[in-house]
Amino acid sequence: MSTAVVQQETKWWSGGKSPFNASYGKVMMWYFLMSDAFTFGAFLISYGTIRFSQNHWVDPNHVFNSFPFAGHTNLPLAFVSLMTFILIASSVTMVLAVHEGHKMNKAGVEKFMLWTILGGLCFLGCQAWEWTHLLTAQHEVLVNGKIELWNTTVAHNPFGPEVMFNGKEVATPGPIAFGSYFFEITGFHGFHVFSGIIINIVMYVKAKMSHFEQRGHYEMIEKAGLYWHFVDLVWVFVFLCFYLI
């Protein structure tokens, strides 16, 4: 419509204005996110490389099959689905906060930023539970002819290939790279979630203190939103690489 005509008529590179019709801060946030995408991409692709180079890898449906308060019930993919939905929902509330910002609606921005912060905190709580569960679980492993009880750490992996021992199937030690990769990648992602929550809290406080009202626009909320959506996007790929394929 009218925007398309303006795009064609304007001389974008003649100086004095942004050739992308976006503020410096927004463009730089996009480029930072692109660099972060390559960092996460490097980690995930390195995980894929090591995984493809192994004859046996862990089956995520056997490692991640627990749910808080459900004891030993076998629920593959259940808890991680909940985490994914929490993060998607917090992304939606973030978009709604930006939307309210466009309408200069201070109360709306505050409300949706609070929901986003809450969603982020819930996700971190879930991730903490997942880590704790892996680090404190006890799995039977056949080591040197004896059954030991192992947790999953960067040095221990009780999810190796199964063998018959005394009439029943028991696991042998699995590839230790799994622990390192899982804790490091989900930890790095969790760190981004944590810093995103801090940024969102700062945004909430600034909105409440009418900084954006006085400034006349809520663009900073938009930039914080870009960071938060990036965090969600990375989770989508982490979820894919560790839990689905």
Add this chain to the structure above:
Amino acid sequence: MSSSVSSPEISFHPEHVESTKPIWRTFWILSALTVIELTIGLVIYNIHKGENPNATLVLAFKGMVCILTLAKAYYIVAVFMHLGSEVRNLIMTIIVPLCLFVWFITAFLWDGNSWKNLRNRYNGVKAVQTEQTAPAVKDKGAKD
């Protein structure tokens, strides 16, 4: 109306949409894609539990899951992050470098697979040292 006092480098503001319908519509699309992915994940789980897991079928399902994830990524970036409504050149400066990922993923997974094959073939095979002595050269009456 809004954002009239934003940064001076901005030439025009995109028309502001009042309703939140596109946002919620995208939320339902993302949720549906996630549910489909999870269903396929459980199908893969059941295939592995069965008698003779068909490796090609599992690979096909994993491929489907990857494509669904790319679709989710598209919706998050284009709608939630608003990249879809930005100036086309900005979109290109983001998307074109990310196409490096295609080569990145292909090359490294190919490498990983090659390591596995090499290890399986050569692990435990003793390295054989071959030694060959150069044949003695007979002096053939040196000429000046």
